[in-house]
Amino acid sequence: MSSGFFEESSKDAYDLTITLAGAGQVGKTSLITRLEFGAKMNIDPTQTAGVNFSIIKKTFIIQKKTLFSSSTEEKFMLINVSDTVGQERYKSIIRSSYAQTNVLLLIYDVTNKQSLERAIEESREFREINADKPIIVIGNKCDQKPIITTSDAQERIDADSVYFLGEFSALESIWKPKPDTTITAEEGAIQKLFTEIVRIWLVHNKEISEEDDIRMKQPKGAVKLSEDSDQQTTRTSNGCC
Numbered sequence: 001m002s003s004g005f006f007e008e009s010s011k012d013a014y015d016l017t018i019t020l021a022g023a024g025q026v027g028k029t030s031l032i033t034r035l036e037f038g039a040k041m042n043i044d045p046t047q048t049a050g051v052n053f054s055i056i057k058k059t060f061i062i063q064k065k066t067l068f069s070s071s072t073e074e075k076f077m078l079i080n081v082s083d084t085v086g087q088e089r090y091k092s093i094i095r096s097s098y099a100q101t102n103v104l105l106l107i108y109d110v111t112n113k114q115s116l117e118r119a120i121e122e123s124r125e126f127r128e129i130n131a132d133k134p135i136i137v138i139g140n141k142c143d144q145k146p147i148i149t150t151s152d153a154q155e156r157i158d159a160d161s162v163y164f165l166g167e168f169s170a171l172e173s174i175w176k177p178k179p180d181t182t183i184t185a186e187e188g189a190i191q192k193l194f195t196e197i198v199r200i201w202l203v204h205n206k207e208i209s210e211e212d213d214i215r216m217k218q219p220k221g222a223v224k225l226s227e228d229s230d231q232q233t234t235r236t237s238n239g240c241c
């Protein structure tokens with residue numbers, strides 16, 4: 001990591017590169033569209049062409065806790081997202097982005113067994129290139145009747161530094177981090193999911209500890225479900241093909 005998370009100058013934005021991977025049509029683009037444009041947006045994604053790069057700008061508030069004190073920091077972060085296509089024939093392009101990836105976000109479809117097989121395959125390929133970087137696994141489409149549970153995924157993707165964040169619905173912006181817990185769109189499901197992803201990465205890199213709190217800053221006066229105004233997205237390029 002090039003710079004410390006708690007450096008004074010906010011000019012050095014902290015960079016996190018996330019690659020989304022998984023079978024075709026599991027909802028990778030839909031999930032990232034939710035983070036970019038909010039819970040109200042109607043999503044009608046077309047198949048991703050190769051790799052689609054976007055930069056999402058977010059500010060996080062971190063409360064560091066020690067035995068005797070606590071301090072609060074705001075940290076600006078550039079989340080570089082590589083949204084890959086699920087089609088097998090593009091796999092070499094996807095693999096070429098793995099070396100630069102900090103966190104692999106592996107999506108499967110809870111209604112599609114084949115998509116879990118693909119997630120297992122992707123996790124192995126990522127591990128061949130990155131021995132220790134975090135792999136985060138999410139089952140999408142939890143608004144549908146699931147045939148794969150998080151425990152099934154946990155049993156099958158069995159490696160170090162793999163984190164299971166339960167189920168999500170990119171369609172309805174609902175997060176079920178555990179079977180008995182549901183975070184709704186109104187409660188900020190997508191923001192909370194990505195805050196957890198950032199937290200895992202920071203803890204993994206020992207930038208913060210498990211005890212520290214982190215939350216995504218909402219722009220002043222923002223209606224919770226509306227598009228962020230000062231935390232924009234830039235679609236930088238369309239990678240290929």
Ligand SMILES: Nc1nc2c(ncn2[C@@H]2O[C@H](COP(=O)(O)OP(=O)(O)OP(=O)(O)O)[C@@H](O)[C@H]2O)c(=O)[nH]1
Nearest residue numbers: 024025026027028029030045048086141169170171
């Ligand atoms: N029911 C339901 N449908 C979803 C959900 N997320 C995405 N979809 C639908 O699934 C289809 C595929 O979504 P995409 O986001 O394009 O999937 P993808 O993984 O990016 O697909 P590729 O780019 O082809 O790899 C679309 O018709 C979406 O509307 C969800 O949470 N629930």
Ligand SMILES: [Mg+2]
Nearest residue numbers: 028029047048
């Ligand atoms: Mg896509």
